[in-house]
Amino acid sequence: MSTHITFNPDEMLQIVAPDGSCHESLDPDLDATALRRLYRGMLLTRTVDIRGMILQRQGRIGFYVPSTGEEASQVGSAFALGPSDWIVAAYREPGAAYLRGLSVESFFHQTAGSGKDLLKGRQMPSHFGAKSANFVPASSPVGTQIPIATGVAWAAKIRKDPMVTLVYFGDGSTSQGDFHTGLNFAGVYRVPIVFFCKNNQWAISCPFAKQTASGCVAVKALSYGFEGVRVDGNDILAVYVATKRAVDNARAGEGPTLIESFTYRVGPHSTSDDPRRYRDDAEVARWREKDPILRYRNYLERKGLWSAEDQESLQAELDQEVDDAIESALASPPPDMETLFTDVYEIPTWNLREQLEQAMQKVGQ
Ligand SMILES: Cc1ncc(C[n+]2csc(CCOP(=O)(O)OP(=O)(O)O)c2C)c(N)n1
């Protein structure tokens, strides 16, 4: 018997082919309302992305993190969750947050650092979150959200709460110690969690080939004693089916799953990055052709569930929603100066009170 365990990185779950044709026996048979909701979720995410990039280039917001090309991975996975489940995320999953109920208006209040920001201007732009959406604010230090999520899931298990935790992270995060800590602990204690790696093949300028010698991410689950699944991250139905199975298993007490959603970061890492300095335009062009939104639109059209008129009216509706959100966020004043000093101590310390006084004098309030 060979002692070498193999995992074919070329094999991954795909249900919808790029031309929209479907592997019938794998089709999850969602109803028309659900199928349209998935499409709306992806198109909303793309619409916000296009505007977010422009706003930053115009100098109207300071920073933006695009997720173009990764919409299916975000929306398909979040759609598999139940209402009381929780998401612990990185920063490139706004589509999952919108689907869970974070409004685009809230997103822009956060990104603009306005007084109406739910996080009171204390996070970097594009680092949203909302308690009402069961969405923990984004983690910027790479991978730190992974053991936190394992802890959330472990707490649920101890409390016998049937909620499942889904944690998003990137391929780059798999090189962090936190990845090992989070997955190892979750495997040992069989906690109800789904580890969702959006493998977009880049960690800023570091390509996937330099991230790991494993060939793929899913194979790493073997060493933690649970299942690893590789899925075409540009196929929203495949992402949904894989995540739903993992969520159901977690809820049934069968422990964690590691999902690798194989996709591509079409845009820059953030508005502070220029990927032309380290990657080939031809590679980007090849992946643009694999657009997850276009593929799913082909699928819906083949099913007779989408038309050019539907497209036009949905796009107009989303443009309006995004316009209104931006207008509201940019017109709102920043948080009050006092809020810089609140929420740390129940009774502020003497030095904080002194600093608040000095700050207020400085701004003439
Ligand atoms: C601990 C730590 N090291 C470095 C950084 C700088 N940094 C921010 S994002 C990032 C790359 C993350 O790549 P990946 O996990 O693949 O996620 P992606 O950005 O591709 O979605 C790096 C190195 C950081 N934020 N935290």
Ligand SMILES: [Mg+2]
């Ligand atoms: Mg990455």
